[in-house]
Amino acid sequence: MITNLILLVLLSNAAAKPFIRTTRNNIFAFQSKQAPTVTAPLSKNDFFTIIEDPKKRGATVLEAPVEQEGVKLYIAIDSASFQNKDRPGNGGIRLLSYQSKEHAIDDAVRLAKGMTRKHDMFRTGFSGAKVVIDHDHEDLSVVKRDTLMRDAAKALKALDGSMYTGCDLNTSDEDMDFLTKFTDDKYVLAGRNSRVDTNAATASSVIGSILGVLDVNNEIISELTFTVQGCGKVGSIVARELLRYGAKCVQTCDLFSENAEIPGCVPIDDWTKSTCDFFVPCANSLAITETVANNFPEGVKYCVGAANSPYANERARSVFDERGVLHVPESISSAGAILADSVEWYDIDLYQTVERSLMYGWIRDISRTKSSSLVRKADKKATNIGTVLRAVVPPRIGDPIGKEFPEWIKKNTVETDTVIVGGGVAGTAAAFALSEKGENSVIVERGSSIAPATASSNGDSRMYRRMYSSEFFSKMQSKALNRWKDVEEKSGETLLKENGLLFYGEDTGETVEGSVLGAKEIMDKLNLPYTFYASGDEIAARYPSLAGCKGKPYSGVCEDTAGHIRASKACEAMVKAAGQHCDVRVNSKITSLDVKEDKVTVITENGETIIGKKAVIAAGPWTNEVLSMAQLPQVKLSIWMVQWAHYEVDRKVAESIPQAFHFRKENDIDGGLYYVFPATATEAVTSTDSTKSYVKVGVDYPTNEALGDMKKFSYEGEQEVLDLMDGWVKEHLPAIGKRIDSYCSPYTMTDDSYFVMDTVRPNVAIFSGGSGRAFKFGPLLGDCMVSLLNNDDAPIDLAPFSLGREALKM
Ligand SMILES: Cc1cc2nc3c(=O)[nH]c(=O)nc-3n(C[C@H](O)[C@H](O)[C@H](O)COP(=O)(O)OP(=O)(O)OC[C@H]3O[C@@H](n4cnc5c(N)ncnc54)[C@H](O)[C@@H]3O)c2cc1C
CATH class of the missing domain: 3.40.50.10860 (Leucine Dehydrogenase, chain A, domain 1)
Known part of the structure; x- marks a missing residue:
């Protein structure tokens, strides 16, 4: 025949x-x-x-x-x-x-x-x-x-x-x-002269197919363990994407073990023996033999991958089938590259100019729909999937699928007044300020939430204080406190807790955080109330938990009206207060930024296009990466890794631990500056033991060489610094118990510790260089950015933050 x-x-x-x-x-x-x-x-x-x-x-x-x-x-x-x-x-x-x-x-x-x-x-x-x-x-x-x-x-x-x-x-x-x-540029569909990477296209169809399976089976990705077998060009992208979508655990395995070393993944030696919910074959064909299928650990529910013909033979496939493993055939799950080909063939100009994340988003969407429609029609038997495959194959006649791509792009385009890149304190404050002017915004955030764990704004607490060695920042704080009240009122959330702040320690001269005596001078000048302690003994007498002060040549200034802000909660509250004026897109890293006179277009890695008349770039330590997307000039910033942790403490002792900042001179790798937050400021950690609570301790100096960007940033931090922190606690807060966790977060620093707050184009405002101190000014920063965008009078003098200043010259 x-x-x-x-x-x-x-x-x-x-x-x-x-x-x-x-x-x-x-x-x-x-x-x-x-x-x-x-x-x-x-x-x-x-x-x-x-x-x-x-x-x-x-x-x-x-x-x-x-x-x-x-x-x-x-x-x-x-x-x-x-x-x-x-x-x-x-x-x-x-x-x-x-x-x-x-x-x-x-x-x-x-x-x-x-x-x-x-x-x-x-x-x-x-x-x-x-x-x-x-x-x-x-x-x-x-x-x-x-x-x-x-x-x-x-x-x-x-x-x-x-x-x-x-x-x-x-x-x-x-x-x-x-x-x-x-061939005179004919007959080759290989993604040449285009930003589209065919491996990433294939990975997108794997991810889309996995998402389709999850949709139909009401599975939650954060509860599932995946094994990605084969971490080559496709498998490695699949593994990273699974992490981005929030998989509970991604196990990786490769013949060349170094390929499996993907940050955030768990390398394994033998994929045939490792328990998982989802098996994702991305290596050689015919890898699942009958023996492998029979002996695969209990618990595997799904098999979706990029490998062509993953089963060695029909028998191997039916073993998985009999075990109830749902299999999405590779004709769906690894079709990404040919979907891209369809566009390349149908519209070469579009293919060669399109932003690649649009292509990947489209492929993910199509594969997701196809896979879920297939799974809906099947029960949990792989062979049944084979038989229902025909039901999801469209007739051969009709327009090729590539022709649908432009329409899909249109459907996934959103228009707003202002696009805000970054959902940290600066981005959310801009949204809040815009909402008060009746303007709409969309916040595009690469992390999985507002103020995600990777951002500088994440955490349970930030200090607010007027106790600065700089009159300018002290006054700025007073203004900002009024605006925090507005946020609290409009969001219905309590965000600020007045628990006082003690600056204490030796005479260090001015540090990045100021100094005890410098702060005292400004408090006097501005007639702000404070309590002064003239010696280490006086401090220890007032705060018995700071027993380490005894006999030391210290002085202390306490601003009783200072306190802490619930950091992540405050960012969420500003979005809440902005109400319908603000839309948020999380898990939406922008991959492209295009700035025109009256239009700013961003494209996210999910394939969404967001167009605003104006934009705010509030990308914290990723600022230069975002600026470079639109060929905008780079800003001189350095990124510090700063470490912090929670320590267990008896509830009774906790009551006497103040919010405090300890100034000491540098000593070798010990930068000298440490702070402690009281138990009222650590809502992120709770104990089932009613006699225990937690305090937060952190260092305020770079724990590594300052970095130029986030590529080498390690959220693990350094053991040496944890040791220093533990040592400091032992010496200065002897009543505190063991450390229960540790974090490392980025500080984005400028050489003069003033922020970057200006316009990079008349319709694009930028905030960066929060320099370990910006949180407390949150809503005021939003007002400043909106005044910049709208050419209105700013609430404070913005000259110290201008882009043109000497400290920012590269
Ligand atoms: C440990 C620590 C303690 C601190 N203590 C204090 C304090 O006590 N008091 C105080 O006032 N300040 C403090 N600060 C400083 C203050 O928290 C920061 O200055 C402030 O949070 C910076 O906010 P931001 O919005 O500029 O940056 P971030 O919070 O980092 O926000 C930037 C956001 O942009 C997103 N983003 C980046 N690139 C992209 C992209 N391509 N697409 C989409 N989204 C993107 C990021 O995911 C991030 O969420 C502290 C900072 C740290 C780290």
């Missing part, structure tokens, strides 16, 4: 496609079992040898001439596409050494048929095809790539638009460049 199909296609296309002359002799030859190959004469010169299909494998197989010795080139193409430019074949070129010609052809046909299933599944406009280059060299490097690609190009040209190809096993971007050149 297949042979007949081939004949039919050959006959029906013979007149239109002159390159293969289908003479009666050839027809007889096809039907003859004795003659395995037939040379199809071309009109001018012979080109392909058509390999007859005695095994009825189900695709047309051609052999093309190759110049170099020891290399054969076979093309398997869905018979419906053969010589059909309207529905061309599409599949990559792979280069392998096969046992025999038969093996090579079998592989080509198997892969072409698999490709047909994928193309059909999504109506890409293509059928399946594959180019298999069989070489008999021990060492692949002796194959001359340029001449080989020249030969492949001749074959593609001879197929005259009925076959497109791209990279596959052992072929590279460089090969594709040759091929593109030799």
Whole structure:
């Protein structure tokens, strides 16, 4: 029947496609079992040898001439596409050494048929095809790539638009460049001249398919463990994406163990023995043998990955099936690259200019819909999924799916007055201030929540104080406190707790946080109330928990009206207070920023486009990364790793631990500055033991070389610094118990400790360089940014924060 199909296609296309002359002799030859190959004469010169299909494998197989010795080139193409430019074949070129010609052809046909299933599944406009280059060299490097690609190009040209190809096993971007050149930029769909990475496209379809499964089964990703088998170009992206979507645990495994070392993932040695809910095969074909399937640890519920033909045979697959493992076929889960191809073929200009996260978002969406529709129709049996597959395959006629991409982009575009990049204190304050002017905003936040754990604004508490060595910041705090009251009122949340703040320690001179005596001077000047302690003994007498002060040449100033702000809660409250004027997108890292005079466009990694008339860039330590997306000038910032932790303490003792800042001179790697928050400021940690509570202790000096960006930032921090902190606690707060956790957060510093608050374009305001002190000014910073954007009078003098100042020059 297949042979007949081939004949039919050959006959029906013979007149239109002159390159293969289908003479009666050839027809007889096809039907003859004795003659395995037939040379199809071309009109001018012979080109392909058509390999007859005695095994009825189900695709047309051609052999093309190759110049170099020891290399054969076979093309398997869905018979419906053969010589059909309207529905061309599409599949990559792979280069392998096969046992025999038969093996090579079998592989080509198997892969072409698999490709047909994928193309059909999504109506890409293509059928399946594959180019298999069989070489008999021990060492692949002796194959001359340029001449080989020249030969492949001749074959593609001879197929005259009925076959497109791209990279596959052992072929590279460089090969594709040759091929593109030799085909005059035709017939190669390899993502060249585009930002789209075909590996990321494939990973997007895996993730989309996983999400589809979760949707239907009401599974919560944060409760699931995944095993990603194979952490190559696709698997490594899948693993990182699973983390981004909040997977409870992502186990990674690779033949080369260093590939499995992905930050946040848990490398494992043997994927066949590790318990997981979700198995994600992204390595070689045929890896799940019957034995593996039988012995796979209990608990596995789903199998969705990028590997083609993950099961060694039908039996292996039915073992998983019998164990109730739901399997989404790879014709859905690894179709990302061909979905991208569909756009590349349909609209090359769009493909070459589009921001890649839009493409990945589209692929994720399509795969998610397809996978959930498949799973809904199936019960939890893999074989049943096989049988319902047909129900989710669209008819071949109709527009190719790539044509839907522009419409999808439009549907995923949101317009607002102001786009705010970053949902820390600066971003949320801007949203709050804008809402008070009746203006709408969308906050785009890369983390999984407002003030996420990775941001500077995250945590249970930040100090507020007017006790500064600088009159400017002291006055600024007074203004900001009034605005915090507004936030509390409008959000209905209590955010500030007045628990006093003690500055104490030795005469250090001015430090990054000021000094005891400098603060006293300004308090006197501004007539602010405080209590003064002239010696370490006086301090210890007032605060018995600070027993370490005894006998020390210390002094202390306590501002009784200072206190702490509930940090993460305050950011959430500003969004709450902004009400309907503010939309928030979390898990939405922006990947592109385009600034025009009256329009700012950001694109998120989820594939959403947000357009505002104005923008606020409040990206904290990631500021320069965001600025560079729009080729805006970089700002001189340095990033410090600062560490903090909670310590257990008896509830009774806790009552005598004040909010305090300890000034000491630097000593080697010990920066000298430590602070403690009282038990009333540590709501993030609770104890079931009613006799215990917690205090927070932190260091206020860089615990590593200051960094230029976040690439090398470690949220783990340094053990040496934890040791210093533990030592400080032991010496200065001897009544405190053990440390129960530890954190490391970024400070974004400027050389002069003033913030960066200005416009980078008339319609784009920026805030950064919070320099370990910005939180307390939160809502006032929002007012300042809005005044900058709207050209209104600012509530304070903004000159000290201007971008043009000397301290910010690179
Ligand atoms: C441990 C610690 C203690 C501190 N103590 C005090 C204190 O006691 N008192 C005080 O006043 N101040 C204090 N500070 C300083 C204050 O917390 C910070 O200055 C302030 O939180 C900075 O806020 P931000 O909004 O500028 O940055 P962040 O809070 O870091 O917010 C930036 C946000 O932008 C997001 N983002 C970045 N890039 C992208 C992107 N491409 N797409 C989408 N989103 C993106 C980030 O995820 C982040 O959430 C402290 C800081 C730390 C770290």
